[in-house]
Amino acid sequence: MILMSLNTLKIKEVSMGEKRRIDISKAVQVLEENYLDILKVYEWADAMGYSRAHFCRIFKKEFGINPKDKLKNFRLKLIKEEVKKSPEAIGYEIAVNAGLADSKSLRKFLYTHFDKNLTALKYELAVS
16 A cells, blocks of 8 residues: 555656665654554555565664564654643544554554553653
8 A cells, every 4th residue: 555645755666667765774764754654564665665574674684673663662652742742632632643543543552562551651651
């Protein structure tokens, strides 16, 4: 799935069907600029012009972390920023601003990856 906003950074077709790849050092920049459109690692890899497997290999080599963990940590950072900015915000608003579909996706994301819910996260941020 290639989204319109990614087309500016997306692979440009070159003669003879070759694809131009975006330098792997710009991967985090691509994520930061397109986080609303990049939900999965394969979408991120596609935006960079790589297969998912190759992207994972070279990303890990370049950054020392696998792209799935980077994507997960990036979303958590966005969620925390939203909660700090507006502690009374509802789950749906936080989810959409962090690039997730809805409050159910936010609950699933927080519970699956960090074993906590939005209330616990808000409390944790208020205490710290």
